[in-house]
Amino acid sequence: MPAFSSRAYVSQQLPNLPSTEGYRHDHQKNAQNLERTRNEVVSISKHHQSTDKQIWLSLRQKEFNKKTRAFLWKAMHDAFKCGKYWTNIPNYEHRSRCVVCGKLDSIEHALTQCKASGQKKIWCQAKKLWVKDD
Template sequence: LPGAKLQAMTQATAYKIIRKLKMEKPTYRELLNRRATMENMTRAKAAAASDDGESPPARKIWRSTFDKDISRSIRFFLWMLIHDGYKVGKFWDNIPTCQQRGQCPRCGVHESMEHILTQCGEPGQKEVWDLASELWRMKTGNDLRPTIGQIMAGGVTKLVDPGTTRLHKILITESAHLIWRLRNERVIQQTGSAPLAEIRNRWLKTINNRLAIDCAMTDEFKYGKKALKISLVKRTWKKTLKDERTLARDWPKNIGVLVGVG
């Protein structure tokens, strides 16, 4: 990467260079060894363990923060989540006049990322996972109620087939990130709790946008080797689409297909 010509550099290349340089800094390597990071990594590895109890190596968890099936902004979210890098909860305890920021006003407990993403009683957390679970039941017949460890390991968990694994990855990471955004709007921007109808509509828009991106990415003429295989897109979204039985066999070529929730 050193010596790359500026005029020939794409945004993706520049991003990789900046991230590589950042990761080579001693402060970054020290961050990897923080106690909170190590504890979160242990939780993520345990959540991603195979049926025989074997946990994936830490490097596999870290590689998932580069997973192309996960939106770039969400990759950074997962990276920060594992590092316990967000300023919530106990972060505020020793800052004069700011201690109240560490409390969840609805639940009366210390905020943590685990509380925000899987436990909080404010509108958003439960409603988003209810919607994700509804779609997951359409796909597999099972509920989807991830732990914080499963969210951290969202890009690693392997299921029965590549399509199911991929949808699991998309549902968990997109849903968790939406819950985080809703919390920030409520707490930081002080917009108040979002109406339930808005939460539902935003989740549907989020997942349908991912479906639309998948469809668009099957264009081999436009994306070449980076194009998604139509077969993978079909396996990913099988059993989850609106009016699925009436869709053409090559439906991924037609942007406008929607999930069947709602």
């Protein structure tokens, strides 16, 4: 499987922007994703605010296998082919919407927002695993 390049991804998503604008957009998206991740970590674990460095380093922890680390990295970078990815591809626009509720699809939507996915049960179990007795 070829390595994922965030620069190539941004270029595909924003083909008409000069490269500096694409990098700026990528940086802004990363900042938004980091902020969202920090907020979720605090709400789940009740621990202090994580730094950007702690978040990025956590994606390299050996506690997670490679597939899980890759999934987390892609989730933080909106690198999955869902939602907005499909909106400008002729005859595939329907793939941009959740088939259950009709909202714009995304990994965040599937994992935290869509009521039909059973995510509430999954997150209850994940929270039990996340919070460790010290």
